[in-house]
Amino acid sequence: MYELKEETRAIVELVRRIVRDHQMPLEAQMLRGEKLTFADYQPGREAARQAGLWGLRLPSEFGGADLSLVDRLAVVEENRKCLTPIRFGGEVLPSLIHVQGEQKARYLDPFLSDSTAICFALTEPGGGSDPAGALSTHARRDEKGWVINGSKIWITDFDNADRVFVFARTGKERAANNISTFAVEKGNPGLIARPVPMLGVGHVTHQLAFEDCRVDDVACIGAEGAGFKSAQDALNPVRFEIAATALGIAQRCYEMMVEHAKQRVAFGGPLSEKQSIQSMIVDSWVEIQQIRLLMYTCAEKHDRGEDARIEAGMLKMVGSEMVGRVVDRAIQIHGAAGCTYETPLAHWYDNQRMARIYDGASEVLKHRVLARYLLT
CATH class of the missing domain: 2.40.110.10 (Butyryl-CoA Dehydrogenase, subunit A, domain 2)
Known part of the structure; x- marks a missing residue:
């Protein structure tokens, strides 16, 4: 399993506290069917800014946190365990900085x-x-x-x-x-x-x-004709962050699976004693750990200044597909309760279906990016 460095863990703990104090109450409101507005997210956004978590990849000379990719992914992973995550400010096109x-x-x-x-x-x-x-x-x-x-x-x-x-x-x-x-x-x-x-x-x-x-x-x-390059420069970190989002959601689903399986009694015993349930939980844990190790290892490569474009595409593909499987297992274990919008699971089931499409569909990444890289 991948272990974050102490300084990165400190940042994650900071995010965890902000999510607990500001975002989880919003999640409860959403699950009650209340409509949230951009203004509802402002207290958490401001708390993050006061904590120095603004412009996560914005250079420090512009007031940004200027975090490494490893640190940003750790922030995204923790933040996305909540259905109503912090809406960090300070995300900007590279061309606008200059x-x-x-x-x-x-x-x-x-x-x-x-x-x-x-x-x-x-x-x-x-x-x-x-x-x-x-x-x-x-x-x-x-x-x-x-x-x-x-x-x-x-x-x-x-x-x-x-x-x-x-x-x-x-x-x-x-x-x-x-x-x-x-x-x-x-x-x-x-x-x-x-x-x-x-x-x-x-x-x-x-x-x-x-x-x-x-x-x-x-x-x-920016320069005339340089717009697409600017968009592409921003794309690879985004693909890493999609994988981190998938990990955060999958981890929360895994935790919900374990808790429910221990508490829910059926056919004379807790669900956690049923082999089929154990298999779904173990499979989810293994997939999460595999992609977490892969993601942070590849992020370290990026932070060393090495080309990680292929890894970004690979992680986006496998992460977005993994989270769909984990959410599906979580709903299966929760039964009918998992299909209601009174739990995060149904929301994530809807939302994460799109993750296999935007910022590079799985089929495109597989055949135009990965296959081209392997076969040339």
């Missing part, structure tokens, strides 16, 4: 002060796991700035955002180096949003239409 002048004053400074919220719009209808190849949203320059036309879909956190960072093609050729990033204010008349309900109680993404959406020159973030 802006200067008016761009810094308009986009970076408000973000660093946590007075503004943003969302990202990359995926398009028909794009899926090939966002660069299928990207057709385009921006053309004129005497007043840029005009954006196109459509995006499956955009998360739009409701809570003040502006959208949209990726659009700025060259004629369908190449990744012809994609740029633009900041579009939410009230821009050329931006039209349609909510798209998803699996999970209250989960909504948005489809965005850009119809002659005008922005000025300052709204082009």
